[in-house]
Amino acid sequence: MSLTEKRCTACEGGVSPMDSNEARQYLAEVPGWTLTHDDTRIARRFKTQDFASALAFTQTIGALAEEEDHHPQITLGWGFVEVELYTHKIGGLHQNDFILAAKINQAWNAAGG
Numbered sequence: 874m875s876l877t878e879k880r881c882t883a884c885e886g887g888v889s890p891m892d893s894n895e896a897r898q899y900l901a902e903v904p905g906w907t908l909t910h911d912d913t914r915i916a917r918r919f920k921t922q923d924f925a926s927a928l929a930f931t932q933t934i935g936a937l938a939e940e941e942d943h944h945p946q947i948t949l950g951w952g953f954v955e956v957e958l959y960t961h962k963i964g965g966l967h968q969n970d971f972i973l974a975a976k977i978n979q980a981w982n983a984a985g986g
């Protein structure tokens with residue numbers, strides 16, 4: 874099953890974050906994203922035409938995050954949206970981060986990005 878078909882599962886902590894090897898395997902399924910912060914987070918910068926389209930894409934991401942109950946850190950500026958994902962409860966990466974990243978990519982591609 875592809876990541877875009879999965880749903881984020883509640884992650885209340887008590888599990889280990891995924892290790893670098895597993896994270897690198899998941900990364901292959903989310904083009905454009907890179908590992909950051911010693912492989913404990915993933916991030917992608919999306920370039921947009923202007924501020925308004927960056928804001929609109931941020932709102933799309935916000936709606937996806939609420940649907941999945943999994944929330945990114947977002948930096949918004951003129952012509953870009955930077956998205957960073959990790960699972961706070963475990964201080965690192967969980968499959969949930971890659972599910973949301975895949976859904977954000979899907980929305981970006983659908984919008985013609």
Ligand SMILES: C[C@H](O)[C@H](O)[C@H]1CNC2=NC(N)=NC(=O)C2=N1
Nearest residue numbers: 883884942943944959960961962
């Ligand atoms: C119960 C619910 O799953 C948690 O409060 C969620 C909400 N969104 C979250 N988002 C992220 N990125 N990490 C979390 O640990 C997290 N916890």
